[in-house]
Amino acid sequence: MEDNILEIINLSRSYGKFKLSDVNIVLPRGYIMGFVGANGAGKTTTIKLIMNMIRRDSGEINVFGKDNIKYEMQIKDKIGYVSEQPVFYDDLTVDWTAHFAKKFYSNWDDTIFTGLLKRFNIDKTKKINQLSKGMKMKTALALALSHRPELLILDEPTSGLDPIVRDELLEILMEFIQDEKRGVFFSSHITSDIEKIADYVTLIDNGEIVLSEEKEDILNRWKLVRGDHRELKGLKEDLIGLRLSKTYFEALIKDIDAFEKKHDTSSLVVDTANLDDILLHLARREN
Amino acid sequence: MFIPISNSDPRPLYEQISEGIKNKILKGELLPGDALPSIRQLAQDLKISVITTKRAYFELEQQKLIITRPGKGSFIANYDVNEMASLNLLEIEHQIKGVVAYAKRTGVLRKDLEDIFYKILKEEY
Numbered sequence: 001m002e003d004n005i006l007e008i009i010n011l012s013r014s015y016g017k018f019k020l021s022d023v024n025i026v027l028p029r030g031y032i033m034g035f036v037g038a039n040g041a042g043k044t045t046t047i048k049l050i051m052n053m054i055r056r057d058s059g060e061i062n063v064f065g066k067d068n069i070k071y072e073m074q075i076k077d078k079i080g081y082v083s084e085q086p087v088f089y090d091d092l093t094v095d096w097t098a099h100f101a102k103k104f105y106s107n108w109d110d111t112i113f114t115g116l117l118k119r120f121n122i123d124k125t126k127k128i129n130q131l132s133k134g135m136k137m138k139t140a141l142a143l144a145l146s147h148r149p150e151l152l153i154l155d156e157p158t159s160g161l162d163p164i165v166r167d168e169l170l171e172i173l174m175e176f177i178q179d180e181k182r183g184v185f186f187s188s189h190i191t192s193d194i195e196k197i198a199d200y201v202t203l204i205d206n207g208e209i210v211l212s213e214e215k216e217d218i219l220n221r222w223k224l225v226r227g228d229h230r231e232l233k234g235l236k237e238d239l240i241g242l243r244l245s246k247t248y249f250e251a252l253i254k255d256i257d258a259f260e261k262k263h264d265t266s267s268l269v270v271d272t273a274n275l276d277d278i279l280l281h282l283a284r285r286e287n
Numbered sequence: 288m289f290i291p292i293s294n295s296d297p298r299p300l301y302e303q304i305s306e307g308i309k310n311k312i313l314k315g316e317l318l319p320g321d322a323l324p325s326i327r328q329l330a331q332d333l334k335i336s337v338i339t340t341k342r343a344y345f346e347l348e349q350q351k352l353i354i355t356r357p358g359k360g361s362f363i364a365n366y367d368v369n370e371m372a373s374l375n376l377l378e379i380e381h382q383i384k385g386v387v388a389y390a391k392r393t394g395v396l397r398k399d400l401e402d403i404f405y406k407i408l409k410e411e412y
Binding site: 030031032170171174175177178180196197198199200214215216219220272 | 297299300301327328330331334335336337338339342
């Protein structure tokens with residue numbers, strides 16, 4: 001059996017009207033998984049469930065092969081977690097924040113922290129409220145990496161950040177998994193970041209997992225098709241999120257090979273779909 | 288080792304990488320025994336996913352162009368010269384097919400295509 005760093009099995013949790021249902025996700029060691037979905041799709045809820053910050057209704061979560069509630073302390077000692085809005089004391093300096101954080105971890109290494117601050121150009125004598133948004137994220141990342149975690153969980157780390165900071169983050173993540181024992185699980189609605197470096201992509205929509213596979217397989221199979229209105233006949237049941245414009249239609253298909261076997265595509269345009277295209281057409285399906 | 292990959296290339300990334308390396312072998316830029324960067328290093332370097340580079344190397348292993356020794360890394364294999372030559376011919380066939388498809392698509396006549404081909408052969412080869 002393959003060694004999975006994160007395993008989510010039939011996870012469910014309801015919140016008033018919102019329901020996260022039957023979530024299944026598997027991340028093998030050594031890889032990066034991007035967790036994609038629109039705002040409110042259930043990304044943060046899933047992550048909070050992994051971190052045992054909220055209770056699950058049913059299902060199972062295993063981190064490093066161990067139940068995340070039963071072995072919570074042991075597991076969290078090896079998780080680096082960056083939340084959507086990192087909780088800091090605004091009046092504390094970066095140095096004091098680290099001083100406070102390190103007490104929770106058995107493997108804290110000051111040289112890692114100092115090295116990362118230097119690399120990020122962060123002055124550790126600065127107070128948290130003197131830092132820019134990008135600096136805050138980088139501080140949170142430095143804190144999350146300094147106890148030598150094996151699994152890094154990042155909730156929307158790139159949202160609201162400029163391309164330069166986002167690129168720095170991607171670089172850090174790639175460095176992190178040079179050690180094949182580690183893994184990264186990060187959520188984002190900026191799909192271009194995920195499309196670059198993620199090995200696996202999990203797409204969540206309205207509390208349900210739409211797909212969770214190797215990124216390359218997804219991008220090789222899911223395609224956009226365009227064509228003249230009169231070509232539509234007979235295709236409709238295989239089209240997702242059909243959009244009709246005046247002169248043509250555009251839709252998503254989930255398996256180009258099956259589609260080409262079933263239909264004559266010679267007068268259609270088959271185009272690559274990126275993760276944004278997939279999200280958009282899936283969202284349109286519901287309306 | 289520069290491997291040209293492009294977002295506007297319709298081929299999947301792993302294929303661009305494996306063919307990029309294959310081309311370097313065909314051209315003699317990479318020789319038997321030469322070490323390749325590790326799968327993870329190459330992914331980091333190109334800022335692409337590990338699975339992509341892994342698949343590229345897997346393709347090359349299947350074609351017996353590289354060998355991977357666990358814990359040591361990947362190396363250019365002692366490939367068979369005849370096999371390389373036939374691979375090269377395959378590549379040429381592939382490229383000519385592309386040109387013919389383009390000619391067909393743009394309505395160029397078979398006769399004109401032949402004329403161009405022989406003219407170039409005469410001038411360049």
